[in-house]
Amino acid sequence: EPEVTQTPSHQVTQMGQEVILRCVPISNHLYFYWYRQILGQKVEFLVSFYNNEISEKSEIFDDQFSVERPDGSNFTLKIRSTKLEDSAMYFCASSRQGDYEQYFGPGTRLTVT
Amino acid sequence: DAKTTQPTSMDCAEGRAANLPCNHSTISGNEYVYWYRQIHSQGPQYIIHGLKNNETNEMASLIITEDRKSSTLILPHATLRDTAVYYCIVKNNQGGKLIFGQGTELSVKP
Numbered sequence A: 001e002p003e004v005t006q007t008p009s010h011q012v013t014q015m016g017q018e019v020i021l022r023c024v025p026i027s028n029h030l031y032f033y034w035y036r037q038i039l040g041q042k043v044e045f046l047v048s049f050y051n052n053e054i055s056e057k058s059e060i061f062d063d064q065f066s067v068e069r070p071d072g073s074n075f076t077l078k079i080r081s082t083k084l085e086d087s088a089m090y091f092c093a094s095s096r097q098g099d100y101e102q103y104f105g106p107g108t109r110l111t112v113t
Numbered sequence B: 001d002a003k004t005t006q007p008t009s010m011d012c013a014e015g016r017a018a019n020l021p022c023n024h025s026t027i028s029g030n031e032y033v034y035w036y037r038q039i040h041s042q043g044p045q046y047i048i049h050g051l052k053n054n055e056t057n058e059m060a061s062l063i064i065t066e067d068r069k070s071s072t073l074i075l076p077h078a079t080l081r082d083t084a085v086y087y088c089i090v091k092n093n094q095g096g097k098l099i100f101g102q103g104t105e106l107s108v109k110p
Helices: none
Strands: A003-005 A009-015 A021-025 A031-037 A042-050 A054-058 A065-068 A075-079 A088-095 A108-112 B008-011 B018-023 B034-040 B045-050 B059-062 B069-073 B083-089 B104-109
Touching: A009 A031, A009 A065, A021 A088, A021 A108, A042 A065, A042 A075, A054 B104, A075 A088, A108 B008, B018 B034, B018 B083, B018 B104, B034 B059, B045 B059, B045 B069, B069 B083
Parallel strands: A009 A108, B008 B104
Antiparallel strands: A003 A021, A021 A075, A031 A042, A031 A088, A042 A054, A065 A075, A088 A108, B018 B069, B034 B045, B034 B083, B059 B069, B083 B104
């Protein structure tokens, strides 16, 4: 069964450094998402992406964040200058259409020290 | 998107049916009810969704009341691996984002 994959599973970085989190969505899916979950808190929507552009973003997704689909398979989330409060699990998801169910990856645990 | 209300936690005996309720009294006509679950620290997992008819798949059944103001997710024979946080989410078909609440923490006990 196809699944969403994410790398790395755990990333440790120092405050102020740039990180890139990578996702490979399910191959015939057209909509891509990033969510995050701070330890002990709710899963929060960050951004959705369709047809090579952002379709929606939350207040969390400020200028420090960017997303890209550099080729036909990868979908990346970049945090330009990490802060301590960016420490969280980051989940990538994809769906065939915008109104279809979303399938989530296993997540990347980002720890900012 | 309409708000949902779920109990904070529930217990269920292994092998018995788990019935997880959800209230969504402000749901509008074009909004679907989705259920996801999250097993500890893993990515959320899609379970089932419906508009107004009851739905069943290999994982669960979804019962939606006739007025659509509430629904129940049924896991017919709960196992220890069903221990997770279950999220009921109401979503329209315009935008893709999912808005997660706190969900119901289901503990399946031997």
